[in-house]
Amino acid sequence: MSLEILDQLEEKIKQAVETIQLLQLEIEELKEKNNQSQQAYDALRNENEQLKSEHQNWQERLRSLLGKIDNV
16 A cells, blocks of 8 residues: 555656746746846837837927027
């Protein structure tokens, strides 16, 4: 009977190890997806900052042109 219990214990340990290995793979995949998402976020944030800067430059140029028109 103790041999049967040891076999059951061994089987449960094998299943636990397999589960842990699968979870570790899943964690690595999630880390990679997170990294990709972070890179996409950073790229979008940089693009947003660039567009804000361009928008501000256009506003300044328009104000300057409107000021010149007012002076005429």
